[in-house]
Amino acid sequence: MPFLAQASSFSGSVDRVFLGTLAVCAAFLLLVTFFIVYFSIRYSRKRNPEPVDIHENTPLEIVWTVVPLVLFLAMFYYGWTDFRTMRNPPPDAMVVEVTARQWAWSFKYPNGRQSGELYAALGRPIKLVTRSLDVIHGFFVPAFRIKVDVVPGKSNFVWFAPRLLGDFDIQCTVICGVDHSAMLSKVRVLSEEDFKKWYFSDEDAPHAAAPAAGSPRKTSALELLGAKGCLACHSVDGTPMVGPTLKGLYGTRHAVLFKDGEREVAADEKFLRQVIQEPDSAVVVGYPPVMPPSDLTEAELAEVIAYIKSLRDK
């Protein structure tokens, strides 16, 4: 595509098919337009008051049936060869699970490391396996020319091998609710060395190998909120979003709709635990009932609640 980075191994060949088909199509269009304009002028009523009645010409009909058919089949073939490559990931590709929910992305690596942005090593193929927690989403990285629908109950895949360093936009492409256009993230393509550093820097990851370099670092609660998609709807600085902000939330009283009716309760540890684990069982009045249940471990849950507490006085 013009003006769009060719950041994956497919980009070049997809763009060649784009430009090739564009050239053929533009030639068709120019040809037809030329004749329409030329005939309109040459055979205008003023220049040509007496029409010649011509009904048909079979050889001509055959030519303009067969020629487009052949060209179209060629386009089909080149489209198909590209697609075949996209559908056959190399066996050594690193498998990353991408989880979509309204309205956030989360990525889980083979060693258990999780993040809200997709980290990749230059040149190293990654196979993304999809999972949706609610509705259909679309995973789209324009710079990589890849897209796959994230369908609930179905595991789709897409793969890529990045060929440029840098950050590339991830956008959701299937309408998934009010914040569809805010369901964005980034692919961060790092050098092999930087990627390793990032990959092994999470000592919480269940299968983390010895850290390569630098000091080991725990995933902070804020990073956890990012990785689990919480920050798509809850701000930590008071900004109004789809759900209540976490800033100053702890201890405040709210009208809450429980299964058995509406009550006012304080946002204490017990309450937070309940809404995080079973969001449907308690919905704060004034907010839509759209929060999905989370898969936080007990340790992670404690850490998140501690963090929300710490935001009380800020």
Add this chain to the structure above:
Amino acid sequence: MSYLDRQGGGLLSWIASTDHKRIGLLYLALMTVFFFVAVGIGVAMRLKHLSGGDFLMTAQTYNALFTVHGVIMIFLFVIPGLPAVFGNFFLPILIGAKDVAFPRLNLLSWYFFVTGAALAVLSLFTGHGPPDTGWTFYVPFSIKTGTNVSLAVLAAFVLGLSSILTGLNFITTIHRLRAPGMTWHRMPLFVWSLYATAWIQVLVTPIIGITLVLVILERFFNIGVFDPAKGGDPLLYQHMFWTYSHPAVYIMIVPAMGAISEIIPTFSRKSIFGYNAIAYSSIAIAGFGSMVWAHHMFTSGMADTADFVFSLLTFIVAVPSAIKVFNWTATLYKGSIEMSPAMLYALSFVFLFAIGGLTGVMQGALGLNVHLHDTYWIVGHFHYVMFGGTGFAFFAALLYWFPKMTGRMYAARPAYAAWGLTFTGFNILYFTMLVLGAQGMPRRYYAHLPQFHDAHLVATAGSWLLAAGLVTLFSNFICALFRGRKAEANPWGGITLEWTISSPPPTENFAEVPTVTAGPYAYNPGRPG
């Protein structure tokens, strides 16, 4: 005594009329209102993109607007447009009949249409707000969302009934009511196109009916047909939806092609080039067009074999459309061309439809589709087909047949000015969308990333020109209704049957049933038509 003078002008003489011509005008009036509502919504959405972030409206409102824009345009204007207005009005006249085969059923179709339209309007103002799913109502979002999806879907269901009955009526009319001597190969091409369209309407519309009922059942009773947790499959919905909605694209475009095939010969003063090729390519489109639906689903994760087959068929269905384009162009050769406003719109149709068709061919290539799917490229592509194609053909048909329908002539200058504005604005708006899509701008986005901003501004500016052109075009028609000079019976020198009767036509169309002795475009009577 014309059909307009009959029994005074009381309201009842219109809404209880079984006259195909009056019913055609009823459709035209209601559709024009809905068309402008949806145009207004389109302009509002473009205004939102003057800013990348929060501006003018909330994200929820924006999502409702693109859904309502799509629902109105697709179900209330583009699908029924040419068959319901010009098909109703001209099909009987073009084959030398007094009315359609079932005039009362025809009136019932109109009432289903009105009911569907009323339900669609009702869905905007009741329940928990207008639907926000896009006109495609993809599950599971359309089942989970709290907005008024059920009523909107019911509206589409009722509109489907109207479409099926009209199709049935037209098929029977064409088979049974042709005047003596009106053999199949002497039928005007607009009739051929209505015939192909009517079969699609009758055969595939029930599928969308079933699908929409299932959505309502899911919403109220959680039956689980589309729910993976209960063994259902969300992709089943997409297959069922597109099994109708892709052929529906041909319901939209084929009658438009038919109208163009009437206009070009009249203003070229000669026979259409390749009558058989154009007639049979309509049937080929109807046939192949029913087997390409899953090209809307190449990224959905269906089997690679299905991707292969549907892509291949997609390229094949492009061939009959290409054949039509070449034949229209060849019709101009050695004609005596009058560049009337109707002809100008008709030739613009060929150009815009060609862009729509060719961009469709490009995105049919699998590897490329992965990148282009669900972006502004798609939005640009289908507006070139639906608006540049069907919309411009609708305007061309209206400019062509308006004098016959109303007995009034419109002013030519404003019509040319309207063409300049619509054609320029259209291309600025939608070509820019193609560029945006190729660069990765997803569709149905309230907010957009900064790299897309400049192009969004250009597109929005185009929407203003386009809207100004549409207002000019229709104001001119409305002025003509009240102040236009009387139209002659045959202002364009056409030779199909509608030009042999007065403008506006008499109630019974023909004082005496005509006997047809030549083809529809026999400008040179010395030769067999």
